[in-house]
Amino acid sequence: MAQQWEADLKDWAAGWDAVRGAEVAPQNVVAWDGTVPSEDGLVLVCAEDQAVMARGAVNTQGKDVLSQDVLLTGAVQELDRGLGFPGEAGMFDAPMGDVTRFEVDEWGKPVAHSTLSVQDEVAYMGPLFADASTERDPAEVLDPLVSAIANEAFLADTERLYTVVPEDEVPARESQGWKRAAVVLRLG
Incomplete structure (x- = not known):
């Protein structure tokens, strides 16, 4: 069963791209399904309990995780x-x-x-x-x-x-009412 962030992925990813601006190339944001697509500039989103497994799969494919952030929702x-x-x-x-x-x-x-x-x-x-x-x-x-x-x-x-925020910003955001939804891995 898909989590709410997965059902909303197309829309929140479009909003993320819009906020980043026209001068930045759109991101290819995908929910991790156990495989790592071969595209460049990929952003892989997974449940928190799958982050270690997803990072291992990324490394097995010879790709690097450039950053790991947290998707918050409310x-x-x-x-x-x-x-x-x-x-x-x-x-x-x-x-x-x-x-x-x-x-x-x-x-x-x-x-x-x-x-x-x-x-x-x-x-x-x-x-x-x-x-x-x-x-x-x-x-x-x-x-x-x-x-x-x-x-x-x-x-x-x-x-x-x-x-989407870095891990160190999560406590301040949680005090505002945000909740952790997923892990966001930017791949190189």
């Missing part, structure tokens, strides 16, 4: 926690084709941003960026930003939100 209604921005911060959004950029500004200065791509019943959220020059905890602006983006995804009639 129901938009659960990720939208109705959080407000601190102090004088406010959010602005700018539609840019298949992607909408969200920016948090405080006193006219950008302090955080991310992007969203809506694809049918799912949406894909790009990386979160916070201004490292401020002394505040980045979660003070990033958590409300995720909440606001989830609200926008909900208003666009999507049910689920996906994002």
Whole structure:
């Protein structure tokens, strides 16, 4: 039986490509079925309990795993926690084709941003960026930003939100309401 991320793979992968931008070649994202396709630039996605087996299969084929990240997911209604921005911060959004950029500004200065791509019943959220020059905890602006983006995804009639992050970002994302869905292996 396919997991939800597998059923949504075509749509969240299209959102991931849209967030990455037109200047970057589209990725060939496939769910691991026990085999490693021969294409170059492949992104292999598997359940967490299959990651070691998938990496072994990749190595057997003479390919390298360039990076290993985590696919996170969440129901938009659960990720939208109705959080407000601190102090004088406010959010602005700018539609840019298949992607909408969200920016948090405080006193006219950008302090955080991310992007969203809506694809049918799912949406894909790009990386979160916070201004490292401020002394505040980045979660003070990033958590409300995720909440606001989830609200926008909900208003666009999507049910689920996906994002791909490095392993070291997972704890901060889990505190925002995200859940681990799969492992993402970028092959060389």
